[in-house]
Amino acid sequence: MSLSKPNARPDRPWFSSGPTAKPLGWSPEALSTALIGRTSRAEPVNARFREALALTREVLEIPADYRLAFVPGSDTGAFEAALWNLLGPRPIEVIAFEAFGNIWAEDVTDQLGLKARVRRAAFGGFPDVSGVDPEADIVFTWNGTTSGVRVPNVDFIPEERGGLTFCDATSAAFAMPLDWDRLDATTFSFQKALGGEAGLGVLVLSPRAVQRLEAGRQRPIPKAHRLTTADGRLDEAIFEGIVTNTSSFLTLEDWVWALNWCRQAGxxxxxxxxxxxxxxxxxxxxxxxxxxxxxxxxxxxxxxxxxxxxxxxxxxxxxxxxxxxxxxxxxxxxxxxxxxxxxxxxxxxxxxxxxxxxxxxxxxxxxxxxxxxxxxxxxxxxxxxxxxxxxxx
Missing domain, CATH: 3.90.1150.10 (Aspartate Aminotransferase, domain 1)
Incomplete structure (x- = not known):
């Protein structure tokens, strides 16, 4: 039996899972204050990146002692920066229940060549996470963008743990509460979180993750994803808003606008x-x-x-x-x-x-x-x- 076309259409028919819809009220005019034509080392540009990091911390209610940085390559770049810089000294458990979780499992085992216990579930399911090793590093996505499955809770992550947690939170940040006390290396990107433009990822590190970083480099790291200085210390410049390579200032301005919209909306x-x-x-x-x-x-x-x-x-x-x-x-x-x-x-x-x-x-x-x-x-x-x-x- 045929159905007639409905009379009313969605006013804003953008339901993509990335890039997602812009907030109501956005227009290209939002980007008019972007510092285009400036070098990424100019102080006004650095100040704008610092402002964006501070706003991100404020809106997401990230603890004061956690460190934030912008990383090239969107969420993928940020998460791989975390994996490559931090994994190695402990056993690894990967919780994979959708496309990106499977990619992270491949990164760990095939690209980094590390041994890991991979707990898998088919699309639509969530793996058995009972008995996760508290001494292991745990790699997981908070919300499976490709499967419609999210972590039901983080009770499987011990509060007192020896390992670090690596959380891809790109389609959870700003939409679901995140338990920061259970998270050590967390990432997300603009095109998921608040409808921003692509290209930049955010990396959030707990004090324990910073301690791991400064304990010694696990392997050679490409410059774009290097988080420490030549002497093995945390590269403070990166975590104060200086990006590791030239990034889009239009994306940056879009992000600042979206964060201010979020604040004003509640x-x-x-x-x-x-x-x-x-x-x-x-x-x-x-x-x-x-x-x-x-x-x-x-x-x-x-x-x-x-x-x-x-x-x-x-x-x-x-x-x-x-x-x-x-x-x-x-x-x-x-x-x-x-x-x-x-x-x-x-x-x-x-x-x-x-x-x-x-x-x-x-x-x-x-x-x-x-x-x-x-x-x-x-x-x-x-x-x-x-x-x-x-x-x-």
Whole structure:
């Protein structure tokens, strides 16, 4: 049975999981104060980087004795800087339950050549983390951007531990509470957190991580990711806003604008509340849907930012994986042609389905308007498929 196109479209149809939607009220004019044409060593530029680090600490409520730095290469660059600089002297446990967790496991074992216990789960699941070695370094993503799964809690990380924790928090920061006392090397990037432009990552180090850094370099480190000086001390300049290579000042200005928007909107508590409202709005539609369900079956591990859905309708669910991906591409093409939703297909490494960003820069009214468009796109794509294959609707 055909469905008519809904009357109301989302005002802001940007539901991509990275880069994510800009906050309401953003315009290119926000970048007009960028210090373009200046050297990255100019004092006004350094002051702006310091301001951005201070604002990041304030908004995320990061402890005063933790150190922050900008690292090139977005979250990937920041996380790999942490792995390459810090891993080595202790046993390693990697908790992998989505695409990037698997990449970090590969980095540790194949690129760094280190032995590690890798605890894996398929997309939609969360690994068994019972009995994690308190003396080991623990590598994990807080929220699986590609799987819609998040850490249910950090009880598996001992408060009294010998090892360090390495947390990729890129799609959790600013949207979920982070337990800083359990985190030692934490990273995130602009295009996830608050809808910022790409290119820069943030690295947050606990005092214990700094102590590890200064205990001795584990291996040769490329200049762009080197965090210590020639004499083995923490490179204070990097942690005072001087970047290791020339970075985009437009990205920097975009980040400062987004942080100030966050402060004015109510700070971290409001960012988390906005995310939860968005996730609840989408959840109400999922609960009523006859053809879609959450990819994670366990409610305790479901993400509130990068929400991943599977298609349960038998005539689609029974197709091959390649055919399901093709079906989703047809759905998303319909949505984009109508200007109703952009970039809501699942990650290329994930099972075929939908992935809808519900972070704090998305408006709840747009999430509410999205559901009927998803229904329309699904039924339109299904009718087209059935017609092509000679099946009755």
């Amino acid at each position: 700070g971290l508590r409001e960012m988390i509340a906005r995310t939860n409202r968005n996730a609840a709005a989408l959840g109400a539609w999922v609960q009523a849907s006859r053809w879609a369900a959450y990819l994670p079956d366990d409610p305790a591990v479901r993400s509130t930012t990068s929400i991943c859905l599977k298609i349960t309708e038998p005539r689609v669910a029974g197709l091959s994986e390649a055919e399901r991906h093709a079906f989703v591409r047809e759905m998303t093409a319909l949505l984009e042609a109508e200007g109703a939703a952009f970039d809501v297909g699942s990650h290329r490494a994930a099972p075929a389905g939908l992935r809808i960003w519900c972070g704090p820069t998305v408006e709840t009214t747009d999430v509410e308007a999205l559901g009927s468009w998803l229904d329309w796109a699904f039924h339109t794509a299904l009718e087209a498929r059935l017609s092509r294959t000679g099946q009755s609707v």
